[in-house]
Amino acid sequence: MSVNVEAEPDRHAADAETLIFANARQVVTCAGPARGRRGPEMADAAALSGVAVSVVQGVIAAIGPIDELRTTYRDAREVDCRGGVLMPGLVDSHTHGVFGRARSDEQELRAAGLDYMEIARRGGGIHASVRDLREQSEETLFELARRRLMRLAAFGTTTIEVKSGYGLSLDDELKTLRVIDRLRRELPVRIVATFLGAHEIPVEYRTSATARTAYIEIVVNDMIPIVARNGLARFADVFCETGVYTVDESRTILNAARRAGLLLKLHADELTSSGGAELAASLAATSADHLAAISDAGIAALARGSTVATLLPGTMLFLGKSARAPARRLIASGVPVALATDFNPGTSPTPNLPLILTLGVSQLHLSAAESVIAATVNGAAALGMADRIGQITPGFAADLALFDVDDLRDVPYWYGDNRCVATFVGGKPCHARDLGLC
Numbered sequence: 001m002s003v004n005v006e007a008e009p010d011r012h013a014a015d016a017e018t019l020i021f022a023n024a025r026q027v028v029t030c031a032g033p034a035r036g037r038r039g040p041e042m043a044d045a046a047a048l049s050g051v052a053v054s055v056v057q058g059v060i061a062a063i064g065p066i067d068e069l070r071t072t073y074r075d076a077r078e079v080d081c082r083g084g085v086l087m088p089g090l091v092d093s094h095t096h097g098v099f100g101r102a103r104s105d106e107q108e109l110r111a112a113g114l115d116y117m118e119i120a121r122r123g124g125g126i127h128a129s130v131r132d133l134r135e136q137s138e139e140t141l142f143e144l145a146r147r148r149l150m151r152l153a154a155f156g157t158t159t160i161e162v163k164s165g166y167g168l169s170l171d172d173e174l175k176t177l178r179v180i181d182r183l184r185r186e187l188p189v190r191i192v193a194t195f196l197g198a199h200e201i202p203v204e205y206r207t208s209a210t211a212r213t214a215y216i217e218i219v220v221n222d223m224i225p226i227v228a229r230n231g232l233a234r235f236a237d238v239f240c241e242t243g244v245y246t247v248d249e250s251r252t253i254l255n256a257a258r259r260a261g262l263l264l265k266l267h268a269d270e271l272t273s274s275g276g277a278e279l280a281a282s283l284a285a286t287s288a289d290h291l292a293a294i295s296d297a298g299i300a301a302l303a304r305g306s307t308v309a310t311l312l313p314g315t316m317l318f319l320g321k322s323a324r325a326p327a328r329r330l331i332a333s334g335v336p337v338a339l340a341t342d343f344n345p346g347t348s349p350t351p352n353l354p355l356i357l358t359l360g361v362s363q364l365h366l367s368a369a370e371s372v373i374a375a376t377v378n379g380a381a382a383l384g385m386a387d388r389i390g391q392i393t394p395g396f397a398a399d400l401a402l403f404d405v406d407d408l409r410d411v412p413y414w415y416g417d418n419r420c421v422a423t424f425v426g427g428k429p430c431h432a433r434d435l436g437l438c
Ligand SMILES: [Zn+2]
Pocket: 094, 095, 096, 267, 342
């Protein structure tokens, strides 16, 4: 069983015209190996000045002096970058972008001192989003997600992973994945679908150990085969955490997903160090995500393999927690590190991936260049796409983001501001604020 996403032609590049991106103060190419970058490889984002970029049929064709490109590509239309910084489009490799109502009420309850258990007892938390999503029509969910994901695009993001996981029944998970599939076909950004039927144990299966096992059997025997057979997801993911899914349960579910042809991700070691990173490494998962509580053994396990460590510091900021993923130790150990928003209604309702780069620098102690690599090349690696997107290199998709700043360090510096003026996906305008392109 294989997922058909790979075999599809790049619909974003169809009919794309020949372009030259001129007058950028810096072109941050992130050029280098087409895989997750490790250790010192993350330190160099390859910022060039005095160069332009040509794009033919949606693919980067050349990087060089403007006069040379004008001679080679005589019919090209020029895009004036107005002295800004041109970068690979940002890759947000972890979101829960399909949900119904926002949960702003819970933020106030948290501020008033209520803990997660008490908020859940009052009907909040993931289960609130599950009840809500089950009541929403597919059309409503699509329209809400479309608008929200285009907000992510407005901050410079050109590829967005979107998980299911607020359905937690066969019908509601399939409903969510159909919404994601429609987003993938209709939005100007690239969308990558992940099946997260094991986001929580649904309320109706929490009555006994037997009921809990019955839900896991539904995930393994019913949901995963149908999802894979219909090409509705590229990845399967599990929330492996104390009080949610155990390491053994996560292994059972992910092994079934792999047998069905899905690639693997894992929510691991967010709050407690339960062996999630070790499990992700042992299964050669494409990414292990969160990791604020990863153990030394977990770091060593990831360092031996190719799993990308995807860090989500926005959740800790929003929840007001002081825990931090040990980004510097991960990088020093040779683990490829990515940054993502974790965009979701409960713990990280921000569409702003450049703000996450700010947290990468100020909270996780990355350099600006490392934070850029983490949200481009390594985000692409966290989606198994590092051979196609994430760098401005000939042969790569022309997914580009233009920022109204002087230097790549300004992207994490002007925190919370939106300096992105335009994005292109496969050479086509996706989001443009004042270039008059869309
Ligand atoms: Zn998540």
